[in-house]
Amino acid sequence: MISALIIVFREVIEAGLIVGIVLAATAGVPHRGRAVALGVVAGVLGACLVAAFAGELSNLFQGSGQEFFNAAILLLAVGMLTWHNVWMASHGREMARELKAAGHQVKTGERTLAALSIVVGVAVLREGSEVVLFLYGIAAQGGTTAGGMVTGGLLGLAAGGAVSALMYFGLLTIPAGRLFQVTSGLITLLAAGMAVQAVLFVQNGGWLEYFTTTVWNTSWLVKEDSLTGRLLHTLVGYSEAPNGAQLIAYGATILMILVLMRLVPQGNRNAHVKHA
Amino acid sequence: MTHFNTKSLMLALLLTAVPAMADDAIVIHLKNHKFSPSVIKVKANKPAMIILYNDDDSADEFDSSALKIERVVPGHNKGNIRLRALAPGKYPFMGEFHAATAQGVVIAE
Numbered sequence: 215m216i217s218a219l220i221i222v223f224r225e226v227i228e229a230g231l232i233v234g235i236v237l238a239a240t241a242g243v244p245h246r247g248r249a250v251a252l253g254v255v256a257g258v259l260g261a262c263l264v265a266a267f268a269g270e271l272s273n274l275f276q277g278s279g280q281e282f283f284n285a286a287i288l289l290l291a292v293g294m295l296t297w298h299n300v301w302m303a304s305h306g307r308e309m310a311r312e313l314k315a316a317g318h319q320v321k322t323g324e325r326t327l328a329a330l331s332i333v334v335g336v337a338v339l340r341e342g343s344e345v346v347l348f349l350y351g352i353a354a355q356g357g358t359t360a361g362g363m364v365t366g367g368l369l370g371l372a373a374g375g376a377v378s379a380l381m382y383f384g385l386l387t388i389p390a391g392r393l394f395q396v397t398s399g400l401i402t403l404l405a406a407g408m409a410v411q412a413v414l415f416v417q418n419g420g421w422l423e424y425f426t427t428t429v430w431n432t433s434w435l436v437k438e439d440s441l442t443g444r445l446l447h448t449l450v451g452y453s454e455a456p457n458g459a460q461l462i463a464y465g466a467t468i469l470m471i472l473v474l475m476r477l478v479p480q481g482n483r484n485a486h487v488k489h490a
Numbered sequence: 491m492t493h494f495n496t497k498s499l500m501l502a503l504l505l506t507a508v509p510a511m512a513d514d515a516i517v518i519h520l521k522n523h524k525f526s527p528s529v530i531k532v533k534a535n536k537p538a539m540i541i542l543y544n545d546d547d548s549a550d551e552f553d554s555s556a557l558k559i560e561r562v563v564p565g566h567n568k569g570n571i572r573l574r575a576l577a578p579g580k581y582p583f584m585g586e587f588h589a590a591t592a593q594g595v596v597i598a599e
Contacts, residue, residue: 217589221586221589268564269564269567272562272564272569273567276570277569344551344562347551347562347587348586351547351549351550351587355547355548414558417572417574418559418561418572423537426575427575439555454555455558
């Protein structure tokens with residue numbers, strides 16, 4: 215039971231953290247609960263589909279279908295996170311601070327809900343398909359241990375939900391005026407981390423054979439398999455031994471988002487300058 | 491849009507980048523949640539390819555943070571696992587869904 219709990223928890227941490235961040239990033243936006251729930255439900259359904267067709271999927275593209283699929287949905291999520299941040303930079307910066315813009319906030323926030331809903335869906339789908347396969351495997355074996363394993367799995371899911379809540383309520387303790395900066399920073403790093411993972415899948419699919427040499431190794435400091443390593447992996451894209459292409463993707467994603475956030479016209483430039 | 495462009499790009503890359511593998515792939519089997527062989531030797535600094543046959547009924551995930559690989563292989567199915575050129579050393583891997591028994595190591599030398 216404990217092993218099931220640990221495995222499921224390990225898989226759902228990532229999705230849990232992302233849901234927590236998305237909830238905090240959309241604090242005060244109406245209908246966001248519905249959007250996030252929709253993302254979770256779609257993610258779970260997608261996870262079941264992916265699990266059911268895992269064999270077919272992996273046989274696509276000369277046996278690299280799984281890598282292709284993972285890279286594609288990760289890049290989709292990177293795109294959505296980028297869009298959210300850029301949109302919020304142009305319309306949301308002042309609104310987060312000025313009460314008079316409350317009505318405005320409703321409109322702008324809702325615009326990117328769909329994007330964040332997709333991000334949640336992708337996160338749940340990616341981790342969820344593994345959980346489904348794992349739990350299905352032990353459930354199908356039957357026997358006396360299966361019940362305990364399923365219980366462990368469900369507890370693992372609950373623990374993932376708790377991580378989500380912790381992240382969310384933790385972020386909410388940040389004063390409203392700063393919350394926007396913090397969440398857009400977190401989302402930028404989240405996007406960069408996802409881009410790094412996407413690069414790995416592209417490499418594992420055999421489509422990118424440049425800059426595959428490990429640049430440094432910090433496994434002596436934080437192991438990627440440890441809980442800390444996994445949290446850092448999700449939150450800031452930590453990799454214990456990144457290769458060149460991963461580092462390039464990481465830097466390029468952050469740079470792209472920051473530049474776009476600067477370039478896109480501000481909704482209310484004066485307000486922005488005043489507060490900056 | 492981004493999605494579609496990425497797809498075309500990858501297809502284009504795919505068409506040009508296939509041959510680098512296949513010749514001398516290393517075949518390993520997963521049975522009763524154990525890898526055989528569980529010790530895999532590869533040449534250092536050269537890419538290699540593992541074909542993992544999962545002979546069990548349930549899926550498993552070839553997982554290795556050292557190798558940077560996560561690959562789900564459904565029951566009675568196979569998965570291609572590409573190893574990058576590795577510096578000499580030991581790179582442990584596991585079947586994540588049955589980590590108690592499914593353990594192995596890649597040794598690059």
